[in-house]
Amino acid sequence: MSNTKVNPDLQRERDKCTFNVTELINLIDGGVQKTEERKKQEDMVLSEGIHIEDVPSEYLSHKEKYELAVKKACLLFKVIRKMQEEDNAGMENYRAVLGGKLGSAILQDGSPLTLHYVMFIPTLMGQASVEQQVHWIGRAFDLNIIGTYAQTELGHGTFIRGLETTATYDPSTKEFVLHSPTLTAYKWWPGGLAHTANYCIVMAQLYTKGQCHGIHPFIVQLRDEETHMPLKGIKIGEIGVKLGMNGTNNGFLGFDHVRIPREHMLMKNSKVLEDGTYVNSPSSKLAYGTMMFVRVVLVTDMCNYMAKAVTIAMRYSAVRRQSQPKPNEPEPQILDYLTQQHKLLIGVASVHAFRLNADWLWNMYNNVTAELDAGDLERLPELHALSCCLKAVSTADAAECVERCRLACGGHGYMLASNLPSTYGLTTAACTYEGENTVLLLQTARYLVKAWQQAAGGNALTPTVSYIATVNSGRRLPPWENTIEGIIKGFQRVAAGKIGLCVSNIEKRQNTGLSYEDAWNMTSVQLASASEAHCRAILLYTYYTETEKIVNTVSPALRQVLLQLVDLYVVYWALQRLGDLLRFTSISEKDIDELQRWYEDLLTKLRPNAVGLVDAFDIRDEILRSALGAYDGRVYERLMEAALRSPLNAEPVNSSFHKYLKPFMQGKL
Ligand SMILES: CCCCCCCCCCCCCCCCCC(=O)SCCNC(=O)CCNC(=O)[C@H](O)C(C)(C)COP(=O)(O)OP(=O)(O)OC[C@H]1O[C@@H](n2cnc3c(N)ncnc32)[C@H](O)[C@@H]1OP(=O)(O)O
Numbered sequence: 156m157s158n159t160k161v162n163p164d165l166q167r168e169r170d171k172c173t174f175n176v177t178e179l180i181n182l183i184d185g186g187v188q189k190t191e192e193r194k195k196q197e198d199m200v201l202s203e204g205i206h207i208e209d210v211p212s213e214y215l216s217h218k219e220k221y222e223l224a225v226k227k228a229c230l231l232f233k234v235i236r237k238m239q240e241e242d243n244a245g246m247e248n249y250r251a252v253l254g255g256k257l258g259s260a261i262l263q264d265g266s267p268l269t270l271h272y273v274m275f276i277p278t279l280m281g282q283a284s285v286e287q288q289v290h291w292i293g294r295a296f297d298l299n300i301i302g303t304y305a306q307t308e309l310g311h312g313t314f315i316r317g318l319e320t321t322a323t324y325d326p327s328t329k330e331f332v333l334h335s336p337t338l339t340a341y342k343w344w345p346g347g348l349a350h351t352a353n354y355c356i357v358m359a360q361l362y363t364k365g366q367c368h369g370i371h372p373f374i375v376q377l378r379d380e381e382t383h384m385p386l387k388g389i390k391i392g393e394i395g396v397k398l399g400m401n402g403t404n405n406g407f408l409g410f411d412h413v414r415i416p417r418e419h420m421l422m423k424n425s426k427v428l429e430d431g432t433y434v435n436s437p438s439s440k441l442a443y444g445t446m447m448f449v450r451v452v453l454v455t456d457m458c459n460y461m462a463k464a465v466t467i468a469m470r471y472s473a474v475r476r477q478s479q480p481k482p483n484e485p486e487p488q489i490l491d492y493l494t495q496q497h498k499l500l501i502g503v504a505s506v507h508a509f510r511l512n513a514d515w516l517w518n519m520y521n522n523v524t525a526e527l528d529a530g531d532l533e534r535l536p537e538l539h540a541l542s543c544c545l546k547a548v549s550t551a552d553a554a555e556c557v558e559r560c561r562l563a564c565g566g567h568g569y570m571l572a573s574n575l576p577s578t579y580g581l582t583t584a585a586c587t588y589e590g591e592n593t594v595l596l597l598q599t600a601r602y603l604v605k606a607w608q609q610a611a612g613g614n615a616l617t618p619t620v621s622y623i624a625t626v627n628s629g630r631r632l633p634p635w636e637n638t639i640e641g642i643i644k645g646f647q648r649v650a651a652g653k654i655g656l657c658v659s660n661i662e663k664r665q666n667t668g669l670s671y672e673d674a675w676n677m678t679s680v681q682l683a684s685a686s687e688a689h690c691r692a693i694l695l696y697t698y699y700t701e702t703e704k705i706v707n708t709v710s711p712a713l714r715q716v717l718l719q720l721v722d723l724y725v726v727y728w729a730l731q732r733l734g735d736l737l738r739f740t741s742i743s744e745k746d747i748d749e750l751q752r753w754y755e756d757l758l759t760k761l762r763p764n765a766v767g768l769v770d771a772f773d774i775r776d777e778i779l780r781s782a783l784g785a786y787d788g789r790v791y792e793r794l795m796e797a798a799l800r801s802p803l804n805a806e807p808v809n810s811s812f813h814k815y816l817k818p819f820m821q822g823k824l
Pocket residue numbers: 246249250253254255269270272273304306307312313314315316346440441443444446447452453456535536539587588589590591594598601602
C-alpha cells in the first residue's frame with residue numbers, strides 16, 4: 156500500500172496506531188506465508204483486469220448485467236484453472252477466489268457460477284458413489300459441465316419433505332421419470348439455473364415399487380452440451396429482478412416426464428437397485444449434507460462482508476468532518492463522536508469473533524464429516540444444531556452490521572459508489588437462503604429442548620450444551636461477577652434459563668390439552684429466542700477462549716488490542732441483553748453502571764487504533780470498490796469521479812427535455 160497523497164487525517168490515524176498492522180494481517184491470514192499466498196492469489200485475479208468496467212455495471216440493463224456476470228465468472232474460473240495447474244489445492248482455490256472477499260469484488264451482484272462450486276460439486280462429493288464421482292467430478296471441476304442445486308420449489312422452500320417434484324423408477328427401462336405435477340412443484344430460485352447451467356442436482360421425491368421414500372438427489376441434464384437448448388420436457392427460465400444478487404441468474408424449472416438413467420440417482424447413501432428395490436441410507440438426513448456444508452462456510456463469508464463494510468465506514472469516518480461542538484474549534488472527524496465509535500468498533504470486534512467461531516465450526520465440520528464417512532453418526536445432531544444457529548446469527552448480525560455501516564456514512568452511504576448497498580444485498584439474502592433464519596433457530600431449539608430433558612434425567616451432555624447442566628447445579632443464583640468470564644457465565648445462565656422456561660411452558664400447554672406441536676408453536680417465539688441466546692453464549696465463549704490461546708503468541712502491543720476487542724464484544728452484548736441478564740442472573744444496577752463505563756472506556760481506548768484495525772483486514776481498493784473506503788481517503792474526489800461516470804452526465808441536455816419537459820412546461824402536453 157502506497158502512502159502517496161493519503162488524506163492527512165487518515166495518515167494521522169495510521170501514525171498513531173499502537174500495534175504493528177502487518178503482524179495482525181499475518182495473524183488473521185494464519186501466518187506470513189498464508190498472507191503471501193493470499194496476495195499472490197489476489198494479484199493473479201486482479202492482473203487479469205476482470206474488475207475493470209468501461210461502464211459501471213450498475214448502469215447496465217438486467218440482460219447486460221447477466222452477460223457481464225457470465226463473462227467475469229468465466230474469466231475468474233480461468234484464473235482458478237491456472238492456480239489449480241500450479242498448486243492443485245482444489246476447493247481451497249475456489250474458496251479463496253470466489254468467497255465473500257475477492258469474489259464479491261469482481262462480481263458485486265453475485266455470480267451465475269456460484270452454485271456450481273458451492274453446491275453442485277459439494278453434492279457430487281458428498282452424495283455420489285465412488286463410481287459416480289469418477290464419472291462426474293472431473294468434468295465438473297474442469298467446468299466442462301456447469302451445474303446448480305435445485306431444491307426449492309414455488310410452493311416449498313423450508314419444508315423440504317413437502318417438495319412435489321417426483322422421480323419415479325421404471326424398472327422396464329431402468330430409468331427414473333422426473334415430473335412436476337403442479338405449478339407449485341416448479342423448482343424456483345436455484346442460482347445459475349436460468350441460462351447458465353446445463354446440468355443440475357434435483358431434489359425429488361423418490362418413488363419405486365409404488366412407494367415414496369422421501370427426497371433424494373438426482374443429476375439431470377437440462378440443456379444440450381453444444382447448442383445449450385433446453386432438452387425435451389425441460390421448462391426453464393429466469394425468475395426476474397430481486398432486491399440484490401441480480402447477477403446470479405436464479406431460475407425456474409419444470410419437468411414433463413423427463414427420463415434419466417438409474418445411475419443418475421446419487422447413490423452414496425441410499426440406492427435403488429435395477430429391479431427397483433430401495434436400499435436405505437444410514438440416516439435420511441445425510442441427504443441434507445450439502446446444506447450443512449454451505450451453512451458452515453457462510454459463517455466465514457459473513458466475516459468478509461462485515462470486514463468490507465466496516466473498513467469503508469471507518470476510513471470514511473476518519474476523513475469526514477461534521478458539526479462544531481466547541482465554538483471556534485475545527486469541526487471534528489465524525490469518528491471522534493462516541494456514538495460513531497459505538498456503531499463501528501463493534502463491527503471490528505464482530506469480524507474477529509465470527510472469524511474465530513467460523514474456524515472452530517469448520518474444524519468441527521471436517522472432523523464430524525470424517526466420522527460420518529466411517530459410519531459414526533453420533534455427533535451429527537450437535538453439528539446440525541450448531542451450524543443452524545451460527546448460520547442464522549452470523550447472517551443476521553452481518554446484515555445488521557452492513558446496514559449500520561451504511562447509515563454511519565450518512566447520505567454518501569446511500570450511493571452505490573460506497574459499495575454498501577450491494578454488500579447489504581448480498582448479506583441480507585443470506586438470512587433467507589440456505590435455511591430461513593427463524594426456521595434454523597427453531598431447528599437448534601429442538602436440540603436444546605432434548606439436551607435439557609437429558610440433563611434433567613441426569614444424562615451426560617455433548618460439550619457445546621454441557622453448560623446447561625453446570626449452571627443449573629446450584630439452588631441459588633451465584634453472585635454476579637463483572638468480569639469477562641462472569642459475563643459469559645451470565646449468558647450461559649440466560650440460555651439455560653430460557654431453554655428451561657420453554658420446556659416448562661411446552662409442558663404446561665400440553666397439560667391444558669394442547670398437542671405437542673401446538674404447544675411447540677405457542678412457545679416458538681421463546682424457543683427462537685432461547686436458540687439465539689445459546690448461540691450468543693457459544694460465540695462469546697469461543698471468541699474468548701480462542702483469543703486466549705492466540706494472545707501469548709503475539710507482541711504485547713497487539714495482545715493488548717486483541718484483548719480489548721474481546722472485552723468490547725462481550726461487554727457490548729451484555730449491555731444489549733440487559734433485560735435477559737436482569738431476569739436470569741443476579742446482576743445489579745451498580746454492575747450495569749460499571750459495565751456501561753467499562754464499555755465507554757473501551758471505546759476510548761480502541762479509538763486511536765480504529766483505522767489500524769480495519770487496515771489489518773487488508774482489503775485492497777480493487778476489492779473494496781468503494782469511493783468512501785479507499786486506502787488513500789480521497790473520498791470527495793472519488794465521489795465526484797463516480798458521479799461523472801453516470802451516463803446521464805454524458806450530454807448536457809437529455810432528450811426528455813425536448814420530448815416531455817418543455818412541452819409540459821409550455822402547456823402543450
Ligand atoms: C467450495 C467452497 C466454496 C466456499 C466459498 C464461500 C462462498 C459461500 C458463498 C455462498 C453463496 C451461496 C449462494 C446461495 C445459495 C443458496 C442455496 C439454497 O438456498 S439451497 C436450498 C436451501 N434450503 C434449505 O436450507 C431448506 C431449509 N429446510 C431444511 O433444512 C429442512 O427442511 C428442515 C431442517 C427445516 C426440516 O427438515 P425435516 O426433514 O422436516 O426435519 P424435521 O424438522 O422433522 O427434523 C427431523 C430431524 O432431522 C434433523 N435434521 C434436519 N436437518 C438436518 C441436517 N442437515 N443434518 C442432520 N440432522 C438434521 C433434525 O434435527 C431433527 O432431529 P430430531 O429433532 O428429530 O432428532
